Amino acid sequence: QVQLVESGGGVVQPGTSLRLSCAASGFTFTSYALHWVRQAPGKGLEWVAVMWYDGRNTNYADSVKGRFTISRDNSKSTVYLQMNSLRAEDTAVYYCARDLYAIGGTVSYTLDYWGPGTLVTVSS
Amino acid sequence: DIQMTQSPSSLSASVGDRVTLTCRASQSISSHLNWYQQKPGKAPKLLIYSTSSLQSGVPSRFSGSGSATEFTLTIGSLQPEDFATYYCQQSYNTLITFGQGTRLEIK
Numbered sequence: 041q042v043q044l045v046e047s048g049g050g051v052v053q054p055g056t057s058l059r060l061s062c063a064a065s066g067f068t069f070t071s072y073a074l075h076w077v078r079q080a081p082g083k084g085l086e087w088v089a090v091m092w093y094d095g096r097n098t099n100y101a102d103s104v105k106g107r108f109t110i111s112r113d114n115s116k117s118t119v120y121l122q123m124n125s126l127r128a129e130d131t132a133v134y135y136c137a138r139d140l141y142a143i144g145g146t147v148s149y150t151l152d153y154w155g156p157g158t159l160v161t162v163s164s
Numbered sequence: 165d166i167q168m169t170q171s172p173s174s175l176s177a178s179v180g181d182r183v184t185l186t187c188r189a190s191q192s193i194s195s196h197l198n199w200y201q202q203k204p205g206k207a208p209k210l211l212i213y214s215t216s217s218l219q220s221g222v223p224s225r226f227s228g229s230g231s232a233t234e235f236t237l238t239i240g241s242l243q244p245e246d247f248a249t250y251y252c253q254q255s256y257n258t259l260i261t262f263g264q265g266t267r268l269e270i271k
Contacts, residue, residue, distance in 0.1 A: 077208075084251065084262055084263070084264045084265050085200075085202075085208065085251055085253075085262040085265075086262070087253075087259075087260045087261065087262070090258075099258045099259070101259065102165075102259070135207055135208075140210075140213060148213075148255060149196075149255035149258065149260045150198050150210065150213045150214075150253075150255050151198075151200075151208075151210060151253075152210045152213075152219065153210075154207035154208055154209070155207060156206075156207055157207055
């Protein structure tokens with residue numbers, strides 16, 4: 041079955057960096073785009089970034105553009121989110137999610153499987 | 165960015181009730197509208213995609229409709245496990261956005 045498991049969260053100070061990982065299993069990793077979505081405590085969902093199945097195309101929310109970088113290692117079936125210059129407003133649970141469409145179609149920006157999330161707290 | 169607005173923000177209902185949740189987009193998104201269910205402490209779950217397509221494994225009491233800027237999610241007969249928060253999401257453009265959520269509570 042499809043599984044996504046995030047790791048790497050923790051408590052960090054403003055201005056520092058953190059790298060999240062999402063290990064995938066149960067599907068052909070190289071056929072799917074993967075997204076990061078976050079949820080601040082008690083708040084709604086905010087899409088963060090996507091990396092296409094080809095590993096070349098990416099897209100970011102304006103709130104993280106220039107600070108966050110999404111990447112993937114197909115040999116490890118893992119997607120990463122490198123977060124730099126962290127701010128208090130980046131505090132959230134970060135979810136990794138799979139795109140609905142497999143290779144051959146366009147990226148749907150519909151998220152069919154989600155990991156359980158990892159909490160990032162940015163605080164001094 | 166396309167703004168998504170859900171109504172109501174919260175709703176109290178009883179087991180067996182039929183409920184309808186609404187989502188409005190700030191511009192036309194054609195049929196590129198998805199619905200998710202989230203329970204406390206859990207990840208969201210995809211229920212409906214492309215306005216009205218039921219995700220595999222989702223009970224048929226869930227249905228979606230609408231087009232352009234106005235969309236609805238209907239739960240035909242509420243079950244105890246349906247009490248949760250529901251989010252709509254537009255996938256019309258590459259900067260996807262979610263509604264603020266509707267919290268469905270037990271009356």
